[in-house]
Amino acid sequence: MSITVTSLVKHFDNFAALKGIDLDVRPGEFLALLGPSGSGKTTLLRILAGLEFPDAGTLTIDNVDVSEQGARDRQMGFVFQHYALFKHMTVAQNVAFGLRVKPRKDRPSRTEIDERVDRLLQLVQLEQLGDRYPTQLSGGQRQRVALARALAIEPRVLLLDEPFGALDAKVRKDLRRWLRGLHDEMGITSIFVSHDQEEALELADRVAVMSEGRIAQIGTPTEIYRNPANAFVCEFLGNTNRLACRIEKGGAKLGDQFFAASVPSDAPALAGVAYVRPEDCDIHAEPSAPGLKARVLKIHAAGPTTRVELRRIESDEIIEIHLQPGTDAPEIGNDVALTFRRVRIFPVASA
Numbered sequence: 001m002s003i004t005v006t007s008l009v010k011h012f013d014n015f016a017a018l019k020g021i022d023l024d025v026r027p028g029e030f031l032a033l034l035g036p037s038g039s040g041k042t043t044l045l046r047i048l049a050g051l052e053f054p055d056a057g058t059l060t061i062d063n064v065d066v067s068e069q070g071a072r073d074r075q076m077g078f079v080f081q082h083y084a085l086f087k088h089m090t091v092a093q094n095v096a097f098g099l100r101v102k103p104r105k106d107r108p109s110r111t112e113i114d115e116r117v118d119r120l121l122q123l124v125q126l127e128q129l130g131d132r133y134p135t136q137l138s139g140g141q142r143q144r145v146a147l148a149r150a151l152a153i154e155p156r157v158l159l160l161d162e163p164f165g166a167l168d169a170k171v172r173k174d175l176r177r178w179l180r181g182l183h184d185e186m187g188i189t190s191i192f193v194s195h196d197q198e199e200a201l202e203l204a205d206r207v208a209v210m211s212e213g214r215i216a217q218i219g220t221p222t223e224i225y226r227n228p229a230n231a232f233v234c235e236f237l238g239n240t241n242r243l244a245c246r247i248e249k250g251g252a253k254l255g256d257q258f259f260a261a262s263v264p265s266d267a268p269a270l271a272g273v274a275y276v277r278p279e280d281c282d283i284h285a286e287p288s289a290p291g292l293k294a295r296v297l298k299i300h301a302a303g304p305t306t307r308v309e310l311r312r313i314e315s316d317e318i319i320e321i322h323l324q325p326g327t328d329a330p331e332i333g334n335d336v337a338l339t340f341r342r343v344r345i346f347p348v349a350s351a
């Protein structure tokens with residue numbers, strides 16, 4: 001199923017929660033809505049689900065306008081972070097619920113429902129636990145039941161709002177890999193909300209980064225990580241150094257290197273911020289080598305990557321770099337030169 005959202009606007013009283021969202025979700029795609037708290041992710045998901053209605057804009061599924069349809073008619077499956085299971089029902093009864101409440105003409109027979117529940121419990125790897133009650137399950141198992149329940153109605157689209165948000169880091173990581181596998185197996189168009197950049201970048205085919213009711217950028221994880229469209233996306237994806245610079249003649253100098261910025265080359269000089277990821281830096285032990293001068297403060301050698309913390313001599317800004325494999329670690333206290341393989345530069349006004 002493809003989904004197209006056009007010029008979607010939503011206010012809560014005077015507050016604009018969505019300020020004009022355009023979005024195309026491709027059939028079978030796994031799309032992440034990523035953004036800080038309050039950026040509008042849940043509001044957008046609830047509008048897609050038909051649980052909330054926009055003030056303006058349209059929503060189509062496979063080119064059919066469903067803007068006026070309610071949640072029941074849209075045939076979407078939802079899994080929310082705290083999507084409580086029915087406590088008085090067993091796991092199997094929870095999964096069957098969406099089928100049992102269908103109007104008689106659409107409702108599968110009792111045998112068909114039992115068969116489908118068995119299949120779904122196998123799919124979420126809980127086939128042994130059909131007779132348990134939700135309180136007898138772990139958090140991760142409960143979320144898998146919630147997922148099986150959402151899938152039972154054979155939804156056209158699966159909507160997930162931080163489905164693993166309440167779980168601890170290890171379970172969360174295992175479950176998201178498992179969910180990605182399940183998605184690939186079923187090929188169902190899925191949209192999930194996350195405020196965790198690592199989760200979104202790992203799971204999704206494409207990520208829509210949201211900021212203050214707008215989509216700041218949409219692209220594959222590699223595109224948004226390697227080529228963030230603006231300062232907000234750079235900062236939100238984290239793991240980046242922020243270095244003051246001066247933009248003139250269409251770019252800025254860091255040490256001896258010049259990097260282009262997306263400003264006209266004849267624009268007046270202005271203050272900028274250069275963003276450099278730690279893995280895009282090279283260190284030269286000889287301080288007189290061409291490059292940005294910095295002093296080595298700390299070396300963190302535990303783990304697979306050696307991280308070096310430095311202070312930029314001219315400004316006291318702290319820079320973290322990841323040492324390239326095969327490079328000798330510098331001495332703490334020594335001055336060195338840094339060169340950069342990839343830098344994004346934006347004017348301060350937009351930073």
Ligand SMILES: Nc1ncnc2c1ncn2[C@@H]1O[C@H](COP(=O)(O)OP(=O)(O)OP(=O)(O)O)[C@@H](O)[C@H]1O
Nearest residue numbers: 012015017035036037038039040041042043044195
């Ligand atoms: N029913 C409501 N009434 C009033 N304001 C609301 C309502 N729902 C959401 N908002 C506001 O709209 C904005 C967007 O909320 P939304 O829940 O979509 O953000 P989010 O990106 O999902 O955040 P989070 O990650 O914290 O869940 C927030 O400022 C929120 O306070």
